[in-house]
Amino acid sequence: MTQSKAAVLLDVKEASRSFGGLKAVSDVSLHINKGELIGLIGPNGAGKTTLFNLLTGVYPPSSGSILLNNESIGGMKPYKINHKGAARTFQNIRLFTAMTVLENVKIAFHQHAKHSLFSSMLRLPKHFKGEDEITQKAMDILKIFNLADQSHEVASNLSYGNQRRLEIARALAAGPKLLLLDEPAAGMNPNETRDLMNLIAWIREEFDLTILLIEHDMSLVMGVCNRIYVLDRGILIADGTPVEIRNNPKVIEAYLGQEA
Numbered sequence: 001m002t003q004s005k006a007a008v009l010l011d012v013k014e015a016s017r018s019f020g021g022l023k024a025v026s027d028v029s030l031h032i033n034k035g036e037l038i039g040l041i042g043p044n045g046a047g048k049t050t051l052f053n054l055l056t057g058v059y060p061p062s063s064g065s066i067l068l069n070n071e072s073i074g075g076m077k078p079y080k081i082n083h084k085g086a087a088r089t090f091q092n093i094r095l096f097t098a099m100t101v102l103e104n105v106k107i108a109f110h111q112h113a114k115h116s117l118f119s120s121m122l123r124l125p126k127h128f129k130g131e132d133e134i135t136q137k138a139m140d141i142l143k144i145f146n147l148a149d150q151s152h153e154v155a156s157n158l159s160y161g162n163q164r165r166l167e168i169a170r171a172l173a174a175g176p177k178l179l180l181l182d183e184p185a186a187g188m189n190p191n192e193t194r195d196l197m198n199l200i201a202w203i204r205e206e207f208d209l210t211i212l213l214i215e216h217d218m219s220l221v222m223g224v225c226n227r228i229y230v231l232d233r234g235i236l237i238a239d240g241t242p243v244e245i246r247n248n249p250k251v252i253e254a255y256l257g258q259e260a
């Protein structure tokens with residue numbers, strides 16, 4: 001896909017991140033156009049999560065630049081990047097497990113809600129109106145994820161697959177432009193995985209999202225992604241359409257090397 005300036009949402013230029021002597025991400029340049037669903041794959045320890053951590057402010061890049069909507073976000077605090085329009089899920093699920101399903105989504109809405117802390121503290125009518133609206137919006141999202149019936153269930157009581165879905169629902173509540181999903185299907189069975197991939201493709205359309213999806217398993221991303229980037233030992237070794245990636249000798253070698 002061509003890289004016209006207006007269409008690019010995320011532009012990463014020669015980003016690196018070192019931990020001691022290890023270059024976990026090494027001079028990676030990539031771009032994502034608005035509306036694309038992009039896969040990020042690579043063997044164990046390739047640097048996928050570290051790249052996500054750079055994109056979401058968990059770590060600043062050691063060098064290089066990261067632009068979201070033409071604005072530099074490299075090194076910004078995570079909450080600021082979230083406000084700029086990038087939301088993520090984590091490889092290890094991070095829900096408020098003692099809270100209900102509904103509360104988990106409402107918290108994310110509150111972080112972005114318009115009603116002021118002042119009206120909340122004084123419990124003005126405006127506060128209750130805002131609260132009702134947030135409950136309604138949270139329920140609407142839960143319906144999309146087939147979690148509305150369990151809205152009053154404590155999050156830790158959900159099945160593993162549903163906890164993963166709830167994480168995505170919560171990320172969506174932040175109203176992101178860019179959604180970063182770190183192995184959203186990890187631990188799911190093949191049917192759950194297929195349903196989730198279809199749901200991800202659907203929410204992209206419905207919410208006008210751009211999505212970057214980390215996945216371990218190449219075959220999973222083949223069906224849904226427009227393009228795929230491949231990392232190996234911190235280096236971007238390939239990018240292209242699913243068919244190009246499937247037939248790329250460097251990619252095959254990287255994956256075979258992992259099995260050896």
Ligand SMILES: Nc1ncnc2c1ncn2[C@@H]1O[C@H](COP(=O)(O)OP(=O)(O)OP(=O)(O)O)[C@@H](O)[C@H]1O
Pocket residue numbers: 019022024042043044045046047048049050051091216
């Ligand atoms: N905070 C850290 N401190 C030191 N080393 C780190 C840190 N985070 C990641 N690494 C190292 O950086 C390399 C890349 O790790 P990363 O988790 O980004 O890979 P990954 O592609 O997401 O792997 P996986 O598919 O196994 O999750 C690994 O060698 C890892 O041990």
